[in-house]
Amino acid sequence: MKQPQVRRRVGVIMGGSSGEREVSLRSGSAMADALEARGHEVVRMALGEDFGAELASMVTRSRIDVAMLALHGRLGEDGCVQGLLELAGIPYTGSSVLASALAMDKLKAKELFRLHNVPTPPYYTVEASADLADLEAMHGSFGFPVVVKPRGEGSSLGVSKATNMAELARAIEVALDLDDTAIVERFVAGTEVNVGILDGQVLGAIEIVPKHGMYDYEAKYTPGMTEYFMPARLSPTRYRGVLNLAERAARSLAVSGACRVDLLVTSGENEYVLEVNTLPGMTQTSLLPKIAASAGYSFSDLCEAILDRARLHTPARRKAAERAPGSFRTDVVAPLRLVKSAG
Numbered sequence: 001m002k003q004p005q006v007r008r009r010v011g012v013i014m015g016g017s018s019g020e021r022e023v024s025l026r027s028g029s030a031m032a033d034a035l036e037a038r039g040h041e042v043v044r045m046a047l048g049e050d051f052g053a054e055l056a057s058m059v060t061r062s063r064i065d066v067a068m069l070a071l072h073g074r075l076g077e078d079g080c081v082q083g084l085l086e087l088a089g090i091p092y093t094g095s096s097v098l099a100s101a102l103a104m105d106k107l108k109a110k111e112l113f114r115l116h117n118v119p120t121p122p123y124y125t126v127e128a129s130a131d132l133a134d135l136e137a138m139h140g141s142f143g144f145p146v147v148v149k150p151r152g153e154g155s156s157l158g159v160s161k162a163t164n165m166a167e168l169a170r171a172i173e174v175a176l177d178l179d180d181t182a183i184v185e186r187f188v189a190g191t192e193v194n195v196g197i198l199d200g201q202v203l204g205a206i207e208i209v210p211k212h213g214m215y216d217y218e219a220k221y222t223p224g225m226t227e228y229f230m231p232a233r234l235s236p237t238r239y240r241g242v243l244n245l246a247e248r249a250a251r252s253l254a255v256s257g258a259c260r261v262d263l264l265v266t267s268g269e270n271e272y273v274l275e276v277n278t279l280p281g282m283t284q285t286s287l288l289p290k291i292a293a294s295a296g297y298s299f300s301d302l303c304e305a306i307l308d309r310a311r312l313h314t315p316a317r318r319k320a321a322e323r324a325p326g327s328f329r330t331d332v333v334a335p336l337r338l339v340k341s342a343g
Helices: 021-037 052-062 080-088 097-104 106-115 132-139 165-176 217-221 236-252 287-294 299-308 315-320 330-342
Strands: 009-015 041-047 066-069 123-127 146-150 160-162 181-186 191-198 201-210 226-229 258-265 271-277
Touching: 009 021, 009 052, 021 041, 021 066, 021 299, 041 052, 052 080, 066 080, 066 299, 080 097, 097 106, 097 271, 106 181, 106 236, 106 271, 123 132, 132 165, 146 165, 160 165, 165 181, 191 236, 191 287, 191 299, 201 236, 201 287, 236 258, 236 271, 258 287, 258 299, 287 299
Parallel strands: 009 041, 009 066
Antiparallel strands: 123 181, 146 160, 146 181, 191 201, 191 258, 201 226, 258 271
């Protein structure tokens, strides 16, 4: 097997406290195995449910050269861990703090899509403080069916389809159990297509056909529950258009590294972007490895390519590249404490 040009001490960070913890552990284990097989020294960093201080301690003690992020969902994919790694001076895979936060926040992502003329389904939001007795007035002439989802979850957690007011009320309650804001999105009948991108290079598009209803959490992670067609069954012209739209969506959020863009392709020749995933799953049923395989990347090649693109994103951090990995910048942290004590 091809060996890496530079053998590094890699911390594969997985687990965490989100609803996608088990998927993260599976992604992390698969990536760690692949990197070990290619000759890297791998430190498996499986985080517990309450991992804030635990992660800081792990990073300091592990003396890793680089962090391979296999986290999914809140507190792992949303910029929080990325910020800690920036402070620690540890290069990491995936997008910057800001891009990670924007992509994970479905509302902000949709606002940026609209700003950059990237088509996305119409929507409105319902806050946890809202009185659902007024739901009919809030919904107005929006129509049915709709899809309801939490503002900041992934892997289709808390996502429901509603075809009437009673179902809508229940779907909003489910979403608000996971987040303070629910997004009510117009249901678009179409084929789900996912596009894989590696640091700006579009790898291809895969078509997803769940065997039973929506492409939900069960359909995503249960082998045999979904059919995949690679490449997506589109005309050459439309296929190129989908790839171009996905690249525009990723660029609108300034994502980097490996990402996956989820779209809907309709029979009416329209495409809509649903979301951009900055840390896509890397399990046996995950889509990015399937897409990358069609572009000539084995799973271990993909892991190596993702690792090669690890970096710090805050410009000031580049000046401190000679500092030992894992040593936190006290010149950044101390002033923050002084400001707090002065208030």
